[in-house]
Amino acid sequence: MTSRATVQFCGMVWAAATVLGIHPAQAQVPAHVIEVVADKDSRYRSPDGGKPEITLTAGEQVLLRISAHKAKSWNRDGSIHGFTLLRAGDRSKVQGWNLMLRPGQQEFQLTAPADPGEYVVVCTVICSEDHEGMNMRLVVVP
Numbered sequence: 001m002t003s004r005a006t007v008q009f010c011g012m013v014w015a016a017a018t019v020l021g022i023h024p025a026q027a028q029v030p031a032h033v034i035e036v037v038a039d040k041d042s043r044y045r046s047p048d049g050g051k052p053e054i055t056l057t058a059g060e061q062v063l064l065r066i067s068a069h070k071a072k073s074w075n076r077d078g079s080i081h082g083f084t085l086l087r088a089g090d091r092s093k094v095q096g097w098n099l100m101l102r103p104g105q106q107e108f109q110l111t112a113p114a115d116p117g118e119y120v121v122v123c124t125v126i127c128s129e130d131h132e133g134m135n136m137r138l139v140v141v142p
């Protein structure tokens with residue numbers, strides 16, 4: 001029974017790695033899974049509906065799981081919201097964190113910024129007249 005459970009678990013890891021396009025032999029399962037909702041009222045939320053805020057450790061591997069719901073408008077390419085990380089100080093983009101979201105759940109394997117400090121996530125799709133208010137705080141700790 002123990003070995004059967006192990007086989008099932010390995011199968012799940014294999015499937016997850018395949019979806020992410022990683023060779024299973026090299027796959028690392030990130031320790032830190034972050035879940036966010038990009039909601040239909042042009043707001044980010046935590047899955048429990050609470051205030052969204054993300055805290056990361058500098059340089060750590062993270063799996064970002066986002067559930068996106070269409071707002072009033074979307075891009076011609078099918079993107080319904082964005083998830084772009086900016087440094088709070090100068091609003092410059094963080095490399096690798098310029099994400100476009102499709103309807104439904106999607107996952108991104110990312111590396112946290114190396115520099116501790118304040119960051120802000122902004123939506124880059126004009127998803128409604130209230131799109132400017134679609135942002136959330138992200139903090140990187142040493």
Ligand SMILES: [Cu+2]
Pocket residue numbers: 042043071080081082123124125126127128131134
């Ligand atoms: Cu949006």
